[in-house]
Amino acid sequence: MEQQEQPGQPGQPGRPGLQGQGEWRRSAWCGELRASDAGREVVLNGWVAHRRDHGGLIFIDLRDRSGLVQVVFNPQTDPEAFRTAETLRLEYVVSVAGQVRHRSPGMENPKLPTGEIEVAGHTLTVLSTSKTPPFVLDRAPSVDENLRLRYRYLDLRRPEMQRNLVLRHRLAQKTREFLNARGFLEIETPMLTRSTPEGARDFLVPSRLSPGTFYALPQSPQLFKQLLMVSGFERYYQIARCFRDEDLRADRQPEFTQIDIEMSFVEREDVMQLGEELIATLLGEVNVRVELPLRRITYGEAMLRYGSDKPDLRFGLEIQDVSQLFATSGFQVFARAVASGGVVRALVLPGGSDLSRRELDQLVELAPRWGARGLVWMLAEAEELRSPIAKYLGAGEEAALRKQLSVQPGDLICLMAGPEKETAIAMGRLRLFLAEKKNLIPPGRWELVWVVDFPLLEWNEEERRLEAVHHPFTSPRQEDVDLLATEPLRVRANAYDLVLNGVELGGGSIRNHRREVQERVFEALGISPEEARAKFGFLLEALEYGAPPHGGIAFGFDRLVMLLAGEETIRDVIAFPKTQSGADPLTGAPAAVSAAQLGELHIIPEVPVA
RNA sequence: GGAGCCGUGGUGUAGCGGUUUAACACACCUGCCUGUCACGCAGGAGAUCGCGGGUUCGAUUCCCGUCGGCUCCGCCA
Numbered sequence: 001m002e003q004q005e006q007p008g009q010p011g012q013p014g015r016p017g018l019q020g021q022g023e024w025r026r027s028a029w030c031g032e033l034r035a036s037d038a039g040r041e042v043v044l045n046g047w048v049a050h051r052r053d054h055g056g057l058i059f060i061d062l063r064d065r066s067g068l069v070q071v072v073f074n075p076q077t078d079p080e081a082f083r084t085a086e087t088l089r090l091e092y093v094v095s096v097a098g099q100v101r102h103r104s105p106g107m108e109n110p111k112l113p114t115g116e117i118e119v120a121g122h123t124l125t126v127l128s129t130s131k132t133p134p135f136v137l138d139r140a141p142s143v144d145e146n147l148r149l150r151y152r153y154l155d156l157r158r159p160e161m162q163r164n165l166v167l168r169h170r171l172a173q174k175t176r177e178f179l180n181a182r183g184f185l186e187i188e189t190p191m192l193t194r195s196t197p198e199g200a201r202d203f204l205v206p207s208r209l210s211p212g213t214f215y216a217l218p219q220s221p222q223l224f225k226q227l228l229m230v231s232g233f234e235r236y237y238q239i240a241r242c243f244r245d246e247d248l249r250a251d252r253q254p255e256f257t258q259i260d261i262e263m264s265f266v267e268r269e270d271v272m273q274l275g276e277e278l279i280a281t282l283l284g285e286v287n288v289r290v291e292l293p294l295r296r297i298t299y300g301e302a303m304l305r306y307g308s309d310k311p312d313l314r315f316g317l318e319i320q321d322v323s324q325l326f327a328t329s330g331f332q333v334f335a336r337a338v339a340s341g342g343v344v345r346a347l348v349l350p351g352g353s354d355l356s357r358r359e360l361d362q363l364v365e366l367a368p369r370w371g372a373r374g375l376v377w378m379l380a381e382a383e384e385l386r387s388p389i390a391k392y393l394g395a396g397e398e399a400a401l402r403k404q405l406s407v408q409p410g411d412l413i414c415l416m417a418g419p420e421k422e423t424a425i426a427m428g429r430l431r432l433f434l435a436e437k438k439n440l441i442p443p444g445r446w447e448l449v450w451v452v453d454f455p456l457l458e459w460n461e462e463e464r465r466l467e468a469v470h471h472p473f474t475s476p477r478q479e480d481v482d483l484l485a486t487e488p489l490r491v492r493a494n495a496y497d498l499v500l501n502g503v504e505l506g507g508g509s510i511r512n513h514r515r516e517v518q519e520r521v522f523e524a525l526g527i528s529p530e531e532a533r534a535k536f537g538f539l540l541e542a543l544e545y546g547a548p549p550h551g552g553i554a555f556g557f558d559r560l561v562m563l564l565a566g567e568e569t570i571r572d573v574i575a576f577p578k579t580q581s582g583a584d585p586l587t588g589a590p591a592a593v594s595a596a597q598l599g600e601l602h603i604i605p606e607v608p609v610a
Numbered sequence: 611g612g613a614g615c616c617g618u619g620g621u622g623u624a625g626c627g628g629u630u631u632a633a634c635a636c637a638c639c640u641g642c643c644u645g646u647c648a649c650g651c652a653g654g655a656g657a658u659c660g661c662g663g664g665u666u667c668g669a670u671u672c673c674c675g676u677c678g679g680c681u682c683c684g685c686c687a
Contacts, residue, residue: 050647057644070647090637109647135621136637138648142622146679199687219687246686247611369613369683471687569680580680 024095024125031067035116037100042119044069045127047157048092049137058085060121062096065162070109070118071096081124091130091137091154097123145571150585152576164573168561171282172239175259178281182274184235184261189224191217191241197535198472200244203254211602217243217255220554222471223539225262226511229550230542234264239557248580250569251503251559255578258506259560262552268510272450272496275553279448279498279505279560286564288446294498298453303421307345307428309454312502313447315440319427322346325400326417331392333374337417344417345427348405349434352412353379363414366433372426378413385413432502449499456480456493457524465526470495472525473539474509475517475551488524494551505560508553515543 028042046064053059058073073085081096088094098121109115134151135143140158148155155161176186195202195216202216218224220242228236240260248254259278263271273293280290302311305318326334326344334344349355355363360377367375378387378401385398393401407413414430416423435441456476457466466488468474476484480491495509512518518540522532532540558570571577578584598605 050649052646052649053643054646054649055643057646059646059649061647068647072645074644076644104645107645107647112647115647132620132638136648139622139636144617144621144679147621197687200685222687244686247684249686250681252686371683468687474687579678581678583678585679 023097024127026064026095028100029066030062030064030069031114033069033100033114033117033119035102038102038117040100041097042100043095043097044071044119045095046093048088048090048094051088051090053086058082058088060085060088060094060096062094062119063157063159065166067114067159068112069114070112071098071121072118073121073124077120078122081121084124084126085121087126088124089130089132091133091157092126093128093130095125095127096121146579146585149577149579152586156575161572164561164565164567165575167286167565168557168573170285171561171564172557174282174285175237175239175278178278179235179237179261182235184237185233186238187228187233187236188238189218189221189228189240193218193224196223198468200246203243203245206601206603208601219244220258221260222473223536225260225552226473226539226547226550227542229262229264229513230545230547232264232548234548236260236262236552248578248582250571251556251562253558253570253574253577254582256570257557259555259557260552261508261554262550264548264550266510266549266551268452268494268496268551271508271510271551271553275496275498275506275508275555276448276450279500279555282560283446283564288564290446290448294448294450296450296452299451299455300453302451303424303428307424307426307431308502309451310497310499310502310504311428311449311451312432312435312441313449314442314445314501315435317347317349317431317435317440319424319431320346320348320405322401322404322415325397325404329392329397330394331389334415334417337373341420342418343420343423344415345423346401346405347414347427347431347434348407349412349414349438350408351410352434352438353381353410355412363430363433367416367426367430370426370429370433371422372416372430373418373423374416375430376415378415380407380409380411380413382409445501447501451497451499452495453477454493454495454497455489456491456495456521457488459489466524468521468525469493470507470509472521472527472536473511473518474521475512476521481517481520484520484524491524496553498553498555500560500563503559503563504556505563506553506555508551510549510551513543513547513549515540518543 024043024045026043026045028040028044030044030046033042044062044064046062048060049063049068050061051058056075060071060073061068062071073082075082096119098119100117100119103116103118133154135147137154137158140148140155192205192215195204195214200219202219205215205217207213207215221238221240225236238260240258241255242258243255245254246252263274276292276294280292283290297311299309302309304321307319321343322345323338323343327338329335337344363377364375376387376389378385380402384390401407405413416426454469456469456474458469460467470493475494477492477494483491493509495507497507498505512521519529519532558573561573562570565573567573576584576586583590
């Protein structure tokens with residue numbers, strides 16, 4: 001790979017390139033030729049993207065990873081090359097030797113960066129032919145995604161996909177550059193590790209050497225990076241592959257990548273500062289400028305005002321609490337909700353009275369799907385509030401509501417009542433729904449926010465126990481430690497999430513580096529010392545051998561690339577992603593294996609195998 | 611585990627409140643064309659309408675099931 005030119009380094013002298021027939025080695029990149037290259041003799045390598053055969057003149061758009069350039073073949077000047085050009089088809093791989101020249105006036109193509117010039121092809125070598133592609137590469141975005149994945153190597157030839165993966169590469173390199181400059185060490189951790197309880201479902205790998213036992217693929221390098229802190233590496237990072245066997249979504253794949261960071265002798269502020277500087281640097285790669293420090297919002301405030309722990313701050317539509325106002329209301333549904341410890345929440349859609357009756361009914365219909373008990377709407381007119389529940393409200397109540405919510409005539413008010421958390425979440429979903437429906441999200445906005453002061457623990461109704469909101473190694477805030485035994489749900493975590501445009505980009509925490517605090521957390525979680533030892537014994541033990549205070553953060557790399565690439569699914573920024581059912585149409589994974597293979601692994605199949 | 615949407619030549623779609631030669635565009639093949647750039651013109655080939663079952667004289671069309679894809683809920687420490 002010695003003397004070939006690299007994209008991004010125009011002007012490098014390539015090999016001479018034209019010495020004798022059969023010389024096909026590249027001396028220039030298609031997409032980088034400009035008017036200033038006119039007169040140059042070049043050798044191009046690439047794929048036939050388009051061909052326009054005029055009978056007496058053939059145009060080829062030649063594509064390599066740098067872009068497109070037009071090549072012309074003229075039978076008068078280069079009869080042999082012309083005859084070969086007649087045989088070209090889409091996606092043939094060719095080498096062209098020719099001369100760069102200005103196009104005649106009026107013949108320039110302003111749509112192409114290379115549109116001022118073209119290459120007069122003198123010598124043409126077909127390096128590889130191609131079957132007719134199963135889809136037209138130009139139109140791939142509208143092609144069935146299953147087909148794109150089955151022929152992913154063709155899909156990836158498209159400039160959009162190349163651009164995405166180039167961006168991904170640049171962001172990864174920028175991340176390394178940023179962290180290297182700050183004294184971080186890139187250290188790999190095992191992919192074959194031990195299954196630990198809590199968290200997502202593990203992918204398991206059977207052990208051949210120890211019948212009946214299994215490795216697990218890591219859900220994250222969490223425990224290892226903490227051990228590396230105990231080891232004294234002080235600053236670690238890894239662009240780490242993680243595995244979680246849960247159902248897929250547009251932004252969730254069973255294997256994904258995170259930027260994983262851990263630091264010793266730091267407090268919350270240190271990690272947050274580093275984290276936001278990193279993200280600001282990466283956003284800078286796509287020319288998005290971010291003002292630091294980033295704003296912060298507490299978990300409680302986020303849930304109240306936005307109904308989400310990952311609030312989208314690109315638009316307003318804030319939720320307001322009107323519980324007090326309805327505590328003594330004539331509308332019994334709301335009054336009872338408040339009396340039983342619940343809340344009433346309101347959201348004002350300015351000018352929302354233009355919604356049709358049908359659209360209002362749709363809101364009411366959707367509310368239960370968002371987890372609400374119901375939804376009440378009110379249309380603000382000049383004098384009164386028009387609403388199905390208007391007759392239950394006193395005039396004073398109406399006035400108070402209008403005043404507290406600063407309602408203007410023509411506004412729509414939406415109300416929900418019920419237990420605090422589910423009402424908040426339902427209002428949050430309503431908020432997003434209305435924002436999308438009314439196009440309230442301005443394009444080109446980048447709203448980053450830290451969410452802090454998460455509760456350390458939450459109640460899992462299904463399992464009838466407390467569980468960690470982040471993970472069991474997150475430390476409680478110092479001032480809340482004593483609440484662990486008495487009011488565990490009020491304990492705030494030393495944790496922080498970074499949210500971009502309503503997408504959770506990453507999160508982290510300061511860990512428990514003292515065994516006794518860790519044990520108190522386990523106690524609150526209802527994990528006995530024996531159980532803790534059995535499951536996390538190696539970490540607890542490590543904490544007894546001089547563990548420094550430490551903490552870290554991890555960012556979802558795929559999601560970050562997706563947002564910066566302007567894509568709507570992380571599949572478009574992953575070279576070989578899986579479908580929603582976890583399959584790879586290209587390789588056919590997952591697939592059956594032979595009985596012999598299973599036998600070696602001491603596995604008895606429940607279903608017949610090949 | 612659940613809900614919704616989709617499945618018609620290679621690709622993207624149309625069609626059908628039951629009987630048609632299943633239409634259009636792109637791609638493909640042949641011919642013509644020296645300035646196109648999603649080239650153009652003329653002609654051609656190409657579809658058991660995802661699969662299975664049901665209703666019917668007759669199903670691509672209606673019904674049920676199933677498979678696959680996508681979106682979402684649950685799930686994702």
